[in-house]
Amino acid sequence: MQWKDIAKCLHVSAKTLRRHRSHLGIPDDPYTTISDEDLDQNIVDILYLAPQSGETYVIGGLRGRRIFVPRARIRERLNIIDPVGRALRWRSTIVRRTYNVTVPNQLCVYQPRIQQSLDQFISMWNHHGLRTMNGQSPLALWLGDYLSTK
Template sequence: MARMLGCSSSYLHKKMKSIQISARKRFTPISDANLEEHVRRLHNQFPRSGSEMMRAYLHAEGIVVQRRRVRETLNRIDPAAAAQRWSQTVARRMYHVPFPNSLWHIDGHMRLIRWGFVTHAGIDGNTRLITYINCSTNNKALTVLSYLFGPPVGTGYPPESDRTTEGRILLWLF
């Protein structure tokens, strides 16, 4: 909308706030009975759909409601199906690194690139110790490499890394 008006988004938000207009009123005002009617109809068509899929179906019909309301409505309509969905949760893998410094997780954070800053960090997979965290002005692989070969004294350097973009150049080097 700011682009259409030819101004910045921050200016638009400030002006909207000054005249007390909120862009956050995005939920459809719908009664619980009416919502239950819509969810019942959609649940009959798509009986194995969970709360997020049901929210998407409602959104496609122009009804935007809170996740909590959809979950509560699905539990009221068909508690057995809700219990079945909860019993089939995804089992997460166990995370195990055998010993310290056997695996470092490295990553770059580009959130401040607008101001010319890139942060890079490495964390030991076993101890969760921050092995390095640095700020630079670029996102080049050589910059990340310089951080890896300049860790604090006594920590050594990792024989392995996870399979990120930064990790690929390390695998090539080792």
């Protein structure tokens, strides 16, 4: 959550919140001040516990130790500490296929028969009556809620 969002929740201006933070000694910088040597030692400790750990796992391990540093700095330190392991992990990533779809955000890229079955199921689900909602369908409930908020 950003400071401006916190100020909005407290119903004060961001400037007022900034003044109170400086009065209480709360820093603006969300990151922990830590030397490269200490950061390297913490990363090595995490990699010792889980040798195949990648960037995300290391970030989680550091956060568990209440150490917050920018992702770019962790990448830099990992490249220095474990360049071979990093290269091996990148080598084994899965290359995803690129799909060309006719409609933006089209969810299904299946054969026509499978797509037809999925469309039929979706239609049946959207139009079946719900016992607890006076027999209204999920689609009718959504439309009613959508129109009432407009």
